[in-house]
Amino acid sequence: EAFAEDGSELTDPAAAESPRTARLLQALRQCKGVTSEIAPHGAWPMIWEKALLMCCIGPLGAVTRASLDMITTVPETRALWKAAITEVAECAEAKGHLIKGKTVEQAVQEVMDRMTKQGQDQPGVTQSTLRDVVTGKPSEINELSGGIIRAGASVGVPTPTHNFMLAALLPQELRARGEKKYSLMGVPGGAPHVQPATPSL
Numbered sequence: 001e002a003f004a005e006d007g008s009e010l011t012d013p014a015a016a017e018s019p020r021t022a023r024l025l026q027a028l029r030q031c032k033g034v035t036s037e038i039a040p041h042g043a044w045p046m047i048w049e050k051a052l053l054m055c056c057i058g059p060l061g062a063v064t065r066a067s068l069d070m071i072t073t074v075p076e077t078r079a080l081w082k083a084a085i086t087e088v089a090e091c092a093e094a095k096g097h098l099i100k101g102k103t104v105e106q107a108v109q110e111v112m113d114r115m116t117k118q119g120q121d122q123p124g125v126t127q128s129t130l131r132d133v134v135t136g137k138p139s140e141i142n143e144l145s146g147g148i149i150r151a152g153a154s155v156g157v158p159t160p161t162h163n164f165m166l167a168a169l170l171p172q173e174l175r176a177r178g179e180k181k182y183s184l185m186g187v188p189g190g191a192p193h194v195q196p197a198t199p200s201l
Contacts, residue, residue, distance in 0.1 A: 045099045048092035052111045055144045056084035058129030059165040062141065065134060067126050069119035072112070084161040085111050088148055094155035133169060136193035138176045141169045 021038055028036035039046045060071060060081050071077050089104040098107060118125065132139035145162040152159035172192045174180040183190030 041099050044095075044097040045092075048088070048095075048097045049099070049107075051092070051148070052085055052088050052107060053115065054127075055088055055148050055162075056081060056111075057115060058127040059141055059145045059162070059169065060084060061127045061130035062133040062139065063165050063168050065130065067119070067124045068115060069123045069125070072116040072119040078112075080161065082108060082112060084145075084165070087152065087157065087159045087161055090157045091148060091151045091155060091159070094157050095151065133172060133176075134194055136172075136176055136191060139169070139173060141166060141173055145169075 025036055025038055028034055057068065057071065060077070061068070064071060064077060066074075066077065071081055085108045086104065089098065089107045092098045092107070093104055098104070129139050129141060129144065131137075133141075145166040148162045149159050149166060151157075152162070171180070171182070175182060175192065184192055189195045
């Protein structure tokens with residue numbers, strides 16, 4: 001973000017271009033493994049662009065225990081995914097952080113097209129939230145769907161899909177964090193997640 005001397009935010013995209021940001025960009029580009037650019041629309045629209053990608057597919061993958069290619073190709077699951085992305089885009093729009101000139105529908109479709117292609121190119125690929133939940137580790141569900149729920153509440157945008165995903169994952173999340181213990185009768189080991197493989201002797 002760019003700010004004036006009085007601390008107010010400069011909303012003109014051209015304000016991001018300055019000798020200071022140019023020096024910072026040059027320094028970052030010299031770092032190995034780092035791709036850096038100046039965000040033309042400011043930081044917040046870019047943060048929400050990432051939220052469109054990450055705050056939906058991770059929680060949904062954890063709920064369904066399915067890879068990206070399955071989520072994007074099973075019609076019923078794809079519809080649930082689209083609903084989750086739409087809620088994020090509506091929050092971004094309500095907060096004034098959707099990229100200027102882009103509609104909610106366009107933002108949703110861009111994400112769906114991009115991630116559908118990734119699923120086609122990388123069959124079986126999963127997100128870290130799914131892997132954490134499946135292996136019984138604490139996850140970022142409170143920061144992902146929980147963050148969207150809180151954002152929606154602050155601007156009056158309903159988020160029923162994210163409410164569902166958080167509620168569905170919360171029992172195992174509480175167990176993983178040691179806040180509530182429970183076992184599943186009839187399930188080997190009693191745990192709601194995969195058990196570590198027993199080393200062969």
